[in-house]
Amino acid sequence: MRHAIATQDADVRFLLEHQHPGGAYVASPDFSQYPYAWVRDGAFVAHALDAVGERASAERFHAWTAEAVLALEVDVRAQLAARAAGRPVDHARMLPARFRLDGTVEAGDWPDFQVDGYGQWLWSLGTHAAGPLPAGRMRDAAALVATYLAAFWGEPCYDAWEEGRTQQHTSTLASAAAGLRAAVRLLGAEHAAAAETAWAGVRARGVVDGVFVKAFGRRDVDASLVWLATPFALVRDDDPVFRRTLVRIEDELLVDGGLRRYRADTFYGGGAWTLLTAGLAWHHACAGRADRAQSLLAWVDAQRRSDGGLPEQVPVATSDPWFLDWWTRRWGPSAARLLWSHAMVVLARSALG
Numbered sequence: 149m150r151h152a153i154a155t156q157d158a159d160v161r162f163l164l165e166h167q168h169p170g171g172a173y174v175a176s177p178d179f180s181q182y183p184y185a186w187v188r189d190g191a192f193v194a195h196a197l198d199a200v201g202e203r204a205s206a207e208r209f210h211a212w213t214a215e216a217v218l219a220l221e222v223d224v225r226a227q228l229a230a231r232a233a234g235r236p237v238d239h240a241r242m243l244p245a246r247f248r249l250d251g252t253v254e255a256g257d258w259p260d261f262q263v264d265g266y267g268q269w270l271w272s273l274g275t276h277a278a279g280p281l282p283a284g285r286m287r288d289a290a291a292l293v294a295t296y297l298a299a300f301w302g303e304p305c306y307d308a309w310e311e312g313r314t315q316q317h318t319s320t321l322a323s324a325a326a327g328l329r330a331a332v333r334l335l336g337a338e339h340a341a342a343a344e345t346a347w348a349g350v351r352a353r354g355v356v357d358g359v360f361v362k363a364f365g366r367r368d369v370d371a372s373l374v375w376l377a378t379p380f381a382l383v384r385d386d387d388p389v390f391r392r393t394l395v396r397i398e399d400e401l402l403v404d405g406g407l408r409r410y411r412a413d414t415f416y417g418g419g420a421w422t423l424l425t426a427g428l429a430w431h432h433a434c435a436g437r438a439d440r441a442q443s444l445l446a447w448v449d450a451q452r453r454s455d456g457g458l459p460e461q462v463p464v465a466t467s468d469p470w471f472l473d474w475w476t477r478r479w480g481p482s483a484a485r486l487l488w489s490h491a492m493v494v495l496a497r498s499a500l501g
Contacts, residue, residue: 274330
C-alpha cells in the first residue's frame with residue numbers, strides 16, 4: 149500500500165511539473181513529435197488531477213483550452229455556415245487536435261482533424277464544473293465547441309490514434325455523445341437531441357454480431373471502446389453488448405499482460421500501451437473488480453523507466469520487428485514519458501481508493 153501511495157504521489161507531481169505556465173499539458177517532455185498539447189490528452193490529465201484534488205491545475209487547463217478555441221472562432225463559424233448552407237466544409241480549417249503550448253496552431257501535415265478530443269474536453273469540463281457555467285469566456289468556448297460537435301460529430305475524421313481519416317469511429321462518436329451530454333449540464337438543453345442522435349448512431353451502426361466495433365463497416369475491436377463505459381458512462385459494465393466487447397478486447401488485445409490498441413496496429417510494431425492497460429484497470433476498479441485492476445496496474449508499473457516515467461508503449465510478443473525498427477529509425481525510440489499514461493494510472497488508483 150505504501151508503494152502504491154508513493155507511486156501515485158510521484159505520478160501526480162509529474163503531471164503538475166509538466167504543465168505549461170499558460171495551462172497546457174505537454175504530451176511528452178522528451179519525445180521529438182510530442183512537444184505539443186493535445187486537447188484529448190489534456191482532458192484526461194485534467195480529469196485525473198481533479199480526481200486527486202488538484203482542481204487549480206485542471207481549471208488552468210480548461211481556461212487555456214477555452215482561449216485556444218475562441219482564437220479560432222472565425223474559422224469555426226465559417227465551417228458551421230458552410231454546413232448549414234449545404235456547401236462543402238474545409239477540413240483544414242476545423243478545430244485542430246493539438247496546439248503549441250502557448251495556444252497557437254502550428255501549420256503542417258499532421259493528421260489534425262479529430263473530433264473526439266473536443267467531446268472529451270466538454271466531458272472533462274463537465275465533471276470539473278459540476279454545474280451550469282456562468283457567463284464568460286469558458287461558457288462562450290464550451291458553447292462554440294458544443295455547436296461544432298452537434299454539426300460535425302458524424303463527419304469522417306481521424307480517430308484517437310490519428311488514423312482512419314475516411315472512417316466513422318465508434319469511440320469518436322461516443323466521445324462526441326459524452327461531450328454533448330456534458331454540454332446539456334453546462335449550457336442547457338440546446339444540444340440534447342444531438343447527443344442522443346450521436347449515441348443512437350453508435351448503437352445502430354457501431355455494433356456487429358452483438359459487439360461494439362472499432363469503426364462503422366468493420367468487424368474488429370479497439371481498446372478505446374472501453375471508454376464507452378469508463379469514463380463516459382454511455383453503457384453500464386453489465387450491458388450485454390459491452391460485456392461481449394470487453395471479452396473480445398481482453399481475449400484479442402491483451403498480450404504479455406499489456407493492452408494493444410487493435411490487432412492490425414503497426415505503429416512502433418504494435419506494442420502494448422501503458423495508458424490503455426491502466427484505462428482497463430480503471431474500468432475494472434470502477435466495476436468493483438479490484439484484483440483484476442491491481443494485476444493490470446502491476447504490469448504498468450513494471451514498464452516504468454528508472455526515473456519512474458511511463459512510456460507510451462512497449463514491445464510485446466506480437467510486435468512486428470520490421471515496423472518497430474522503421475518507426476525507431478524515423479522518430480527515435482517511442483515516447484519514454486507520456487503524461488496521458490501517468491494520468492490513467494492516477495485515475496485507476498483513485499478508483500481503487
